[in-house]
Amino acid sequence: MDRSSHPRSRRLVPVVAVAAAAALTLAGCSSSSGGKKSEEGGGNASAGKATTPRMTVALVTHQAPGDTFWDIVRKGAQAAADKDNIKLIYSADPNAGTQSNLVQNAIDQKVDGIAVTLAKPDALKGVIGKAKSANIPVVGLNSGLSDWKKLGLMEFFGQDETVAGEALGNKLNALGSKKALCVIQEQGNVGLTQRCDGVEKTFSGKLERAYVNGTDAPSVKSTITAKLKQDSAIDHVVALGAPIALIAVQSVGDAGSKAKVATFDLNKELTGAISKGTIEFAVDQQPYLQGYLAVDSLWLYKNNGNYSGGGEQPVLTGPAFVDKSNVDVVAKFAAKGTR
Amino acid sequence: MRMTQHAEPAVKTPPAPGPKGSDGRTAERPLMVRVLARPEVGVFLGAVAVYVFFLIAAPPVRDGSSMANILYQSSTLGIVTIPVALLMIGGEFDLSAGVGVITSALTASMISYQLTMNVWVGVIAALVVSLGIGFFNGWMVVRTGLPSFLVTLGTFLILQGVNLAVTKMVTGNVATDDISNMDGFDQARKVFASSFDIGGVQVKITVFWWLLFAAIASWVLLRTKYGNWTFAVGGNKESARAVGVPVAFTKISLFMLVGFGAWFVGMHQLFSFNTVQSGEGVGIELIYISGAVIGGCLLTGGYGSAIGPVFGAFMFGMVQQGIVYAGWNPDWFKAFLGVMLLGAVLINLWVQRAMTRR
Numbered sequence: 001m002d003r004s005s006h007p008r009s010r011r012l013v014p015v016v017a018v019a020a021a022a023a024l025t026l027a028g029c030s031s032s033s034g035g036k037k038s039e040e041g042g043g044n045a046s047a048g049k050a051t052t053p054r055m056t057v058a059l060v061t062h063q064a065p066g067d068t069f070w071d072i073v074r075k076g077a078q079a080a081a082d083k084d085n086i087k088l089i090y091s092a093d094p095n096a097g098t099q100s101n102l103v104q105n106a107i108d109q110k111v112d113g114i115a116v117t118l119a120k121p122d123a124l125k126g127v128i129g130k131a132k133s134a135n136i137p138v139v140g141l142n143s144g145l146s147d148w149k150k151l152g153l154m155e156f157f158g159q160d161e162t163v164a165g166e167a168l169g170n171k172l173n174a175l176g177s178k179k180a181l182c183v184i185q186e187q188g189n190v191g192l193t194q195r196c197d198g199v200e201k202t203f204s205g206k207l208e209r210a211y212v213n214g215t216d217a218p219s220v221k222s223t224i225t226a227k228l229k230q231d232s233a234i235d236h237v238v239a240l241g242a243p244i245a246l247i248a249v250q251s252v253g254d255a256g257s258k259a260k261v262a263t264f265d266l267n268k269e270l271t272g273a274i275s276k277g278t279i280e281f282a283v284d285q286q287p288y289l290q291g292y293l294a295v296d297s298l299w300l301y302k303n304n305g306n307y308s309g310g311g312e313q314p315v316l317t318g319p320a321f322v323d324k325s326n327v328d329v330v331a332k333f334a335a336k337g338t339r
Numbered sequence: 340m341r342m343t344q345h346a347e348p349a350v351k352t353p354p355a356p357g358p359k360g361s362d363g364r365t366a367e368r369p370l371m372v373r374v375l376a377r378p379e380v381g382v383f384l385g386a387v388a389v390y391v392f393f394l395i396a397a398p399p400v401r402d403g404s405s406m407a408n409i410l411y412q413s414s415t416l417g418i419v420t421i422p423v424a425l426l427m428i429g430g431e432f433d434l435s436a437g438v439g440v441i442t443s444a445l446t447a448s449m450i451s452y453q454l455t456m457n458v459w460v461g462v463i464a465a466l467v468v469s470l471g472i473g474f475f476n477g478w479m480v481v482r483t484g485l486p487s488f489l490v491t492l493g494t495f496l497i498l499q500g501v502n503l504a505v506t507k508m509v510t511g512n513v514a515t516d517d518i519s520n521m522d523g524f525d526q527a528r529k530v531f532a533s534s535f536d537i538g539g540v541q542v543k544i545t546v547f548w549w550l551l552f553a554a555i556a557s558w559v560l561l562r563t564k565y566g567n568w569t570f571a572v573g574g575n576k577e578s579a580r581a582v583g584v585p586v587a588f589t590k591i592s593l594f595m596l597v598g599f600g601a602w603f604v605g606m607h608q609l610f611s612f613n614t615v616q617s618g619e620g621v622g623i624e625l626i627y628i629s630g631a632v633i634g635g636c637l638l639t640g641g642y643g644s645a646i647g648p649v650f651g652a653f654m655f656g657m658v659q660q661g662i663v664y665a666g667w668n669p670d671w672f673k674a675f676l677g678v679m680l681l682g683a684v685l686i687n688l689w690v691q692r693a694m695t696r697r
Contacts, residue, residue: 066618
């Protein structure tokens with residue numbers, strides 16, 4: 001390495017060093033409020049441990065990296081795995097082709113069961129057939145309510161997105177809403193579109209739609225603001241995910257609108273917002289339950305030959321409403337990141 | 340290990356200046372032509388066209404608070420677009436800026452929360468991390484001679500993974516904890532995410548920061564030695580080195596400037612939204628780069644300005660929000676955005692061609 005040809009890069013070292021030193025100097029300033037120290041401790045749900053032989057289950061979802069919702073699904077699945085003496089292999093990719101490769105990967109590992117989400121059922125059809133011919137039981141969760149039987153899955157755990165949307169539409173009617181805005185954070189996502197469709201079905205007012213870029217928070221904020229300014233008749237904003245709902249609250253303030261915010265799905269900040277009243281209510285599909293039941297069902301099948309719903313009916317995990325009346329109970333669990 | 344050094348002659352003769360001086364063309368070109376030949380003029384006209392278009396097509400845009408909203412959206416892009424443009428003038432490229440914003444926000448949030456520190460500790464730690472990422476990018480590019488596209492693609496992927504894995508490891512969740520009740524939060528929020536009341540319209544502070552950074556960047560680029568170095572390393576690295584321009588320093592510091600921009604927007608996001616989701620930021624790097632290119636910076640380096648990207652970012656914000664203000668069918672949203680941007684770029688290109696033609 002000939003360092004002499006880059007003498008100037010050395011000048012940057014002191015800059016970085018000074019900045020680091022400044023950080024260390026500041027290390028004396030601890031916060032007297034908030035922070036980790038004030039966080040309540042709390043263990044995960046645990047119900048003893050099965051003594052059945054060790055088995056391996058693969059959970060393959062279409063999660064995009066860093067999504068809070070899927071993190072909760074995974075925690076539920078892990079809790080069931082821990083309890084049932086299961087080794088859980090989790091993998092995920094939003095791209096349907098890659099997801100199907102991940103299922104193939106699980107088949108190659110000769111797992112004892114596969115739980116899979118069917119966001120794009122057609123793409124997974126082939127590989128699910130292979131799993132069946134390899135005698136690996138496959139269950140579905142979260143998305144694919146209209147396709148799981150066609151694809152020959154054993155059981156399904158999830159929420160009917162349309163039914164959930166319809167429930168939300170009814171709730172809006174009860175609250176006297178006249179015009180609502182459905183905010184879609186991922187253009188072309190089937191489940192999100194079904195939710196809006198469901199709301200539209202039962203809602204007696206008018207439903208507008210807006211697309212926002214879910215990976216860019218400032219842009220979500222200004223787009224919702226713009227929509228509220230453009231149409232001042234909107235009295236409810238319906239978000240399709242907790243982080244989006246929290247941003248929508250700020251947009252409502254920025255736009256000087258009187259609209260209320262309702263949402264699908266929960267996280268721990270959202271339960272706080274419901275108790276404070278900044279968010280009116282949330283429709284919860286209980287992602288923890290989806291992950292938990294899917295994994296647990298594979299254990300039950302292997303050890304006792306059971307199948308939930310008799311292989312005919314899906315097991316619905318939602319829609320459950322969370323509003324001011326019941327938020328305190330839910331908030332406790334949401335704080336641990338499991339609700 | 341000296342991959343950057345080829346067997347070229349140390350001093351490369353610049354191309355012959357041509358017969359310019361002898362044929363009567365020494366006279367200054369008319370002011371109009373000189374103004375129109377500036378890199379930012381095409382995008383300026385494009386931005387005006389888009390603005391006028393939406394003024395007519397979308398009545399809510401005429402309202403002052405709508406303009407504040409459009410400027411806000413533009414500023415969160417623009418604060419990073421400016422250093423990205425400088426870097427591009429310097430002949431390099433950064434794909435990691437979008438996720439870099441989130442890395443910075445995550446760092447600040449987690450350090451403050453996990454160690455229960457005043458949030459300013461996190462803010463400064465995040466600055467160190469962001470500048471460090473910039474330094475790493477620049478250092479890798481300078482030392483290895485690899486195209487910055489590859490190096491920063493690597494950083495982009497690394498940061499994406501690190502953002503997710505470290506957040507999950509530290510917080511147990513994929514989003515950070517709420518820090519809004521911690522010491523120093525309100526102060527930091529004033530700096531990074533407050534608003535000003537101007538004639539009854541709430542204007543976000545990021546808009547002022549954006550314009551201030553643009554002014555500083557423009558001054559540096561046009562009036563200082565560092566600005567000359569930037570143009571020189573982007574134009575021809577070898578001849579720049581031959582005439583004594585510190586190529587390594589210039590390139591590394593330009594990458595660090597992008598780190599600074601990413602840090603600033605990261606802090607805005609953190610103090611505006613209280614928590615950060617670790618999967619965000621993917622894809623935004625292309626918008627920063629588009630903003631710089633629309634703003635008149637050449638992808639090949641050596642040409643551009645710091646004001647052009649301001650209009651580039653404005654155009655992006657204007658189109659993105661204008662479509663919503665116009666109340667068009669949102670299914671077409673992305674398509675509209677693409678068409679309008681292409682149209683604007685074509686105007687830009689046409690103006691440049693028309694004006695630089697002899």
